[in-house]
Amino acid sequence: xxxxxxxxxxxxxxxxxxxxxxxxKHSTQALLLGLGASCIVAAVARFLLQTLPPLSVLLALLLxxxxxxxxxxxxSRPPRGRVAKLVDDRLGLRDRLSSALEFAAAPSKSEAMxxxxxxxxxxxxxxxxxxxxxxxLPREAKFVLLGAALLAALVALPLRSGRDAIVGANxxxxxxxxADEVKRLSEEHLDLANKLNSDDLRRLAQQxxxxxxxxxxxxxxxxxxxxxxxxxxxxxxxxAPSAARDKLAQQLKALAAALSRSEATRDxxxxxxxxxxxxxxxxxxxxxxxxxxxxxxxxxDVAKTLSQASSSAAQRQxxxxxxxxxxxxxxxxxxxxxxxxxxxxxxxALGRFQRDLEMAKHAIAMGSRQKESGKMPGKGWGKxxxxxxxxxxxxxxxxxxxxxxxxxxxxxxxxxxxxxxVEEETLRAQRDxxxxxxxYREVYAQYQKQMEExxxxxxxxxxxxxxxxxxxEAIKPKE
Amino acid sequence: MMASWSYLxxxxxxxLAFDPEREMAQTIEASAAKFRTSFSSLKSEIGKVIxxxxxxxxxxxxxxxxxxxxxxxxxxxxxxxxxxSTLSQTLHLRFSRIQFTPDLMPADxxxxxxxxxxxxxxxxxxxxxxPLFANIILADEINRATPKTQSALLEAMQERxxxxxxxxxxxxxxxxxxxxxxxxxxxxxxxxxxxxxxxFFFKLKIQYPKMGEAMxxxxxxxxxxxxxxxxxxxxxxxxxxxLILRDIPVATHVQEYALxxxxxTHPTSPHxxxxxxxxxxxxxSPRGAQAMVLAGKALAxxxxxxxxxxxxxRQAALPSLRHRIILNFEGExxxxxxxxxxxxxxxxxxxxxx
Numbered sequence: 001x002x003x004x005x006x007x008x009x010x011x012x013x014x015x016x017x018x019x020x021x022x023x024x025k026h027s028t029q030a031l032l033l034g035l036g037a038s039c040i041v042a043a044v045a046r047f048l049l050q051t052l053p054p055l056s057v058l059l060a061l062l063l064x065x066x067x068x069x070x071x072x073x074x075x076s077r078p079p080r081g082r083v084a085k086l087v088d089d090r091l092g093l094r095d096r097l098s099s100a101l102e103f104a105a106a107p108s109k110s111e112a113m114x115x116x117x118x119x120x121x122x123x124x125x126x127x128x129x130x131x132x133x134x135x136x137l138p139r140e141a142k143f144v145l146l147g148a149a150l151l152a153a154l155v156a157l158p159l160r161s162g163r164d165a166i167v168g169a170n171x172x173x174x175x176x177x178x179a180d181e182v183k184r185l186s187e188e189h190l191d192l193a194n195k196l197n198s199d200d201l202r203r204l205a206q207q208x209x210x211x212x213x214x215x216x217x218x219x220x221x222x223x224x225x226x227x228x229x230x231x232x233x234x235x236x237x238x239x240a241p242s243a244a245r246d247k248l249a250q251q252l253k254a255l256a257a258a259l260s261r262s263e264a265t266r267d268x269x270x271x272x273x274x275x276x277x278x279x280x281x282x283x284x285x286x287x288x289x290x291x292x293x294x295x296x297x298x299x300x301d302v303a304k305t306l307s308q309a310s311s312s313a314a315q316r317q318x319x320x321x322x323x324x325x326x327x328x329x330x331x332x333x334x335x336x337x338x339x340x341x342x343x344x345x346x347x348x349a350l351g352r353f354q355r356d357l358e359m360a361k362h363a364i365a366m367g368s369r370q371k372e373s374g375k376m377p378g379k380g381w382g383k384x385x386x387x388x389x390x391x392x393x394x395x396x397x398x399x400x401x402x403x404x405x406x407x408x409x410x411x412x413x414x415x416x417x418x419x420x421x422v423e424e425e426t427l428r429a430q431r432d433x434x435x436x437x438x439x440y441r442e443v444y445a446q447y448q449k450q451m452e453e454x455x456x457x458x459x460x461x462x463x464x465x466x467x468x469x470x471x472x473e474a475i476k477p478k479e
Numbered sequence: 480m481m482a483s484w485s486y487l488x489x490x491x492x493x494x495l496a497f498d499p500e501r502e503m504a505q506t507i508e509a510s511a512a513k514f515r516t517s518f519s520s521l522k523s524e525i526g527k528v529i530x531x532x533x534x535x536x537x538x539x540x541x542x543x544x545x546x547x548x549x550x551x552x553x554x555x556x557x558x559x560x561x562x563x564s565t566l567s568q569t570l571h572l573r574f575s576r577i578q579f580t581p582d583l584m585p586a587d588x589x590x591x592x593x594x595x596x597x598x599x600x601x602x603x604x605x606x607x608x609x610p611l612f613a614n615i616i617l618a619d620e621i622n623r624a625t626p627k628t629q630s631a632l633l634e635a636m637q638e639r640x641x642x643x644x645x646x647x648x649x650x651x652x653x654x655x656x657x658x659x660x661x662x663x664x665x666x667x668x669x670x671x672x673x674x675x676x677x678x679f680f681f682k683l684k685i686q687y688p689k690m691g692e693a694m695x696x697x698x699x700x701x702x703x704x705x706x707x708x709x710x711x712x713x714x715x716x717x718x719x720x721x722l723i724l725r726d727i728p729v730a731t732h733v734q735e736y737a738l739x740x741x742x743x744t745h746p747t748s749p750h751x752x753x754x755x756x757x758x759x760x761x762x763x764s765p766r767g768a769q770a771m772v773l774a775g776k777a778l779a780x781x782x783x784x785x786x787x788x789x790x791x792x793r794q795a796a797l798p799s800l801r802h803r804i805i806l807n808f809e810g811e812x813x814x815x816x817x818x819x820x821x822x823x824x825x826x827x828x829x830x831x832x833x
Contacts, residue, residue, distance in 0.1 A: 085732065088788075094779075099730035099786035111507040112726045116785035 003114075003121035004104040007097060008080075010124035015083040017133035023073035025138045027066040032140045034062045035147030042154035053155055062151075087124075090132040096120040097127075179215035182360050185463070186212050189353050198346040200239045204353055207232050222364055229361040233354060240350035248344050252277075255337070258309035264294065264302045265309075274457040277345045281338055288334045299330065306333035348459070355461045441477045448472055510723045511780050514544075517712055517720060518781060521569050524708040528565040529558055530699065531692035535683050537781075538774075538798055539566060539657070544721050545773040547680020548636050548656040550621075550671075550802060557685045558696075559659040563617040571713040572614035572653070577632075579624035581669075585631035589641045590648075606643055611635055614651060614714060618658035622668045632656070633675040653717045673761075673805050680770050682802035727776040729787045734772065736789045736828070740796050741768045743824030744804050754823045758810030763803035770799035796821050 038061045042053035077083075084098040100120030103113040189205035192198075211228050214220045220228070256272035259265040264287060271280035291299065310333050451472055455465050518540060525536050535551075539562065542549045551559045560576070567574030577588050590609035596602045610616070611632070618632055635641050636656050640649045658679070660671070676682070688696060699706055712720070742748040745762030746755050755762070775791035782791075797818055804817040 081732070094782065094784060094790055095730065095733060095786055095788035096784065098732060099728070099788075102730045102732075103728060103786075110726065110728060112785045113728050115507045115511075116728065119783075119785055 003100075003117040006121040007084075007100045007104060007117065007124050010127055010129070011080050011084045011087065011097060011101060014087045014127075014129050014133060015077045015080060017129055017135060018083055018086065019074050019077050021133055021135050023070045024135060026073060027070040028138050028140050028144060030066040030069045031062065032144050032147060034065050035144060035151055037061045039147060039151050039154060042151060046154055055155070058151070058155065087127060087129070087132060091127055093120075093123055093127070096123050100124075178360075178364055179212060181363070181463075182208065182215060183212035184466075185356050185360060188466070189349070189356070192349050192352075196342070196346050196349055198349060201346065201349050201353060204232065204236050204239065204350070207235075208353075208357070225364050226361060229357055229364070233357050233361070236350060236354045236357060240347050240354070242351070242354075245347050245351050248347050251340075252344055255309050255340070259305060261308070262301050262305035264298060265305050272341075274453075275459060276456045277341050277348065279456070281341045281345075284334055284338050284341065288331060291330055291334075303330045303333070306330055306337065309333075310336055351459075352461055356463055359461060359463050444475065444477050507723075507726065507785070510719075510726075511783075511785070514720050514723050514780050515783070517716065518544075520711045521566075524569040524711055525562070525565050527706045528568075528699075528708050529562050530695045531688045532558065532562065532685065535685055536562065538681055538683050541774050541777040541795075542680045543570075543653065543655050543717065544724050544777055545680060545770075546653070546721055547770065547773070548658070548678065550676070550679040550682045551657060551659045551685060552662050552682060553659070553685030554687075555661060557687065559685055560617060560619055562685075563615070563657045563659075565708050566657075567615045567617075568708045569711045570615065570717065571710045572717070573612075573651075574615045574617070575610035575613035576617040576619060577610050578619045579621050579628065581623060581625060583624045583628050585628050588628065589631055589635065589643060592644045604644070606646065606648065608648070611641065612648075612650060614653050614655060616654075616656045618656055620661060621658040622660040622670055624669065626669055626672070629669065629671060629675060632658075633671075633678050636678050651714075653714060653721070676802045677764050677766055679802060681774070681798040683798055684801075724773070724776050724780065727779055727785060727787060729772055729776070733775070733787050733789055733792060737768050737771045737775070737792045739828050740771065740792060740821070740824055741765070741800070743827060744800060744820060746807075750824075750828075752820075752823050752827045754820055758806055758813065758815045759804055759820060760807035760810070761805040763800045767800045767803045771795045774799060793825055796825060 038053075038058045041057060041061065045051050045053040081098060081101060084101045085095070087093065087097050088095050096116070097120055100117050103109060103116055106113060109117070186205050186209035189201060189208065193201035193205050211220070211225065211232065214228075215225055252272055256269045258269075259272065260269035268280050268283040268287065271277070271283055287302070291302065294302065451468060454460075455468065460468075521540055522533070522536055526533070529536060539549055539551075543566075551562070553559055564574070564576070577583075586609070588609045588611050590607050590612065592604045593607045594602055595605045621629060621632070624632075631641075635650065636654075639652070639654050640647055642648070661668070739750050741763055742750040743752060743762075744755055744759060744767075745751055746759045748762070751759075751762075771792050772787065774795035775787040778791040778794055779785065779787045800821050801817045804820060806815055806817065809815075
């Protein structure tokens with residue numbers, strides 16, 4: 001190999017080492033950046049969205065930038081003259097290589113140039129490029145290791161952040177709070193079933209309780225839970241078809257209309273109209289107890305009304321008690337109506353159970369998106385949604401409302417423009433004090449009563465009722 | 480027949496083995512080796528008389544071979560004159576010493592036309608050569624002479640010839656002037672103008688000898704026999720070695736480096752440092768860059784190289800540029816040393832390369 005080849009070969013090898021060293025250094029720095037970004041993404045996914053971090057995004061963040069930088073540095077080599085100067089400086093060659101590189105390109109070489117080339121070739125042959133351009137891991141490498149360990153922990157550890165999440169066997173997990181909520185629903189319905197003595201509701205609630213237990217134990221993933229809830233819904237629908245419930249509601253309306261004709265049964269009719277079946281049943285019982293104390297004409301009137309009511313609800317009782325006394329007939333009709341009301345209560349409970357199941361299914365299907373969408377109440381971002389949520393939270397009723405107490409409405413007069421017109425507007429003005437004009441306890445008691453009546457009257461799902469009661473508990477004035 | 484065949488084969492092999500480039504390289508290598516040997520011998524011989532001052536001796540020899548002149552600056556008694564006279568002993572050259580005084584006239588150093596009479600009584604004008612007609616001139620205490628006399632010397636240094644009575648008289652090569660001047664401002668001195676300082680290749684500062692060196696000076700100079708330096712080179716030898724020096728090639732980036740150093744001393748240049756802008760009125764002339772490169776060549780050969788490096792330029796920067804930088808009022812008032820400015824420029828360039 002002649003002198004020029006030796007020199008250029010040395011410079012080429014040095015350029016390769018320079019490029020590799022720069023590539024390693026800068027791609028490591030980029031990797032560190034990517035790791036930081038990946039850790040942030042993984043932490044957001046895990047702790048805020050409660051889901052496993054998307055691996056494709058993490059891989060892209062991790063690899064794309066370092067790979068691009070590595071390729072760029074490896075393909076764009078530094079100029080040979082600069083590399084030769086670097087070799088000279090690092091090995092103390094006193095510009096031998098850089099000068100030789102220039103002299104080698106000269107069209108005609110003087111004696112001194114040839115001697116210099118020979119000298120440079122001799123030096124470059126013994127040049128220790130490994131020592132001059134060591135390819136070592138930069139200082140950032142240890143931080144890369146730390147970052148990698150952190151990212152691995154964020155990705156690989158089970159998606160269980162305290163009480164907030166459980167892991168399914170085969171797929172995306174169901175939140176711990178959702179499982180708890182299903183469990184609570186099942187317990188409420190079991191209580192209701194016992195209260196109403198409804199075997200159907202008890203059976204269905206027990207099945208729901210089994211599903212809740214499996215969810216809490218992590219034996220079910222979201223898909224499986226949804227399938228089981230769908231199955232339970234189908235069974236509930238078979239047990240109490242929605243068409244039958246509608247028919248029953250119509251019958252109760254007709255019953256209320258019939259009972260409203262008599263003075264003695266008007267309270268029962270009102271309770272039925274309001275949908276307060278429990279009160280209607282209690283009123284019926286009360287009527288049964290004081291029936292004997294009524295006058296003869298009143299007893300006849302009650303018997304007639306009850307008979308009409310019974311016939312409006314169903315036609316089976318007509319004429320069956322002709323031989324009995326008015327009182328006995330009325331008692332029989334009262335028992336019959338009480339049975340019907342109890343049946344209606346049981347059917348309504350089954351309907352509520354179906355709606356609660358629907359909500360539970362919806363909440364589980366929404367999963368982590370519940371918080372993201374902001375449409376579900378519960379914890380965090382879900383506050384203020386249009387449906388009851390199923391998330392564990394320290395403040396299930398949401399954050400307390402902030403009342404800007406130091407303002408008041410005040411009417412202010414003023415002229416607009418140059419004309420004689422005088423406008424009067426109501427403005428928000430600063431109050432002198434923050435005390436309410438009415439005692440809070442009084443206001444609270446009034447609203448609480450209205451709330452209880454509304455809950456009793458309206459066909460409100462259990463989930464909603466629970467929230468409303470919790471809310472009123474939260475704002476209850478201190479003793 | 481066989482003998483002829485063997486001879487022919489030998490010729491062919493010799494011809495095949497002949498590499499003209501290698502042969503050329505070997506020639507210059509031999510010349511460079513000769514340069515180093517001669518240089519080393521000169522230093523060694525001078526070292527017999529002059530104690531210490533190795534750097535100054537090396538710089539003086541570099542000037543000699545680069546064809547430049549040296550301005551030696553140092554307080555009296557540091558061996559400036561001794562150094563020059565010893566150098567003349569080692570070189571088999573004609574040596575003149577001119578002691579500059581205020582009443583020294585140009586004709587006293589150049590020579591003059593005198594009327595002479597021959598044997599037949601005929602009178603004619605003949606040029607009587609002055610002490611300038613020598614190979615090595617020691618212009619002792621040059622700043623004591625009037626500017627007129629200084630100018631006569633400096634013109635001769637530049638032109639390497641003198642003109643008297645309309646007749647030009649060439650000075651024999653090598654023509655090497657070593658001027659000394661006293662740094663202490665004294666009454667009756669005429670500081671050299673900046674334009675004339677520029678004619679000196681190097682300005683060397685002679686420092687006090689160290690304690691050990693002073694002891695050796697005492698020992699050598701207080702005994703019966705004074706040490707004598709031997710002859711090493713003659714005029715022809717000096718001329719040959721000067722030519723070798725000029726054959727050394729310089730890479731473009733090294734030339735650029737020398738110019739960066741040069742322009743770093745110019746206050747209006749983009750390469751100027753803050754110190755330059757503050758203290759310098761005029762930077763070094765292009766002669767400064769020439770001096771740095773030529774001295775770099777000599778340093779390269781001495782370092783067994785055939786290329787000038789940036790390190791050589793840095794090494795040559797101080798003696799090449801220090802007398803070519805003209806300080807402004809602030810620089811003078813602050814007592815700024817031009818060496819500090821040059822070092823600052825070099826530091827600035829090195830930092831820019833990091």
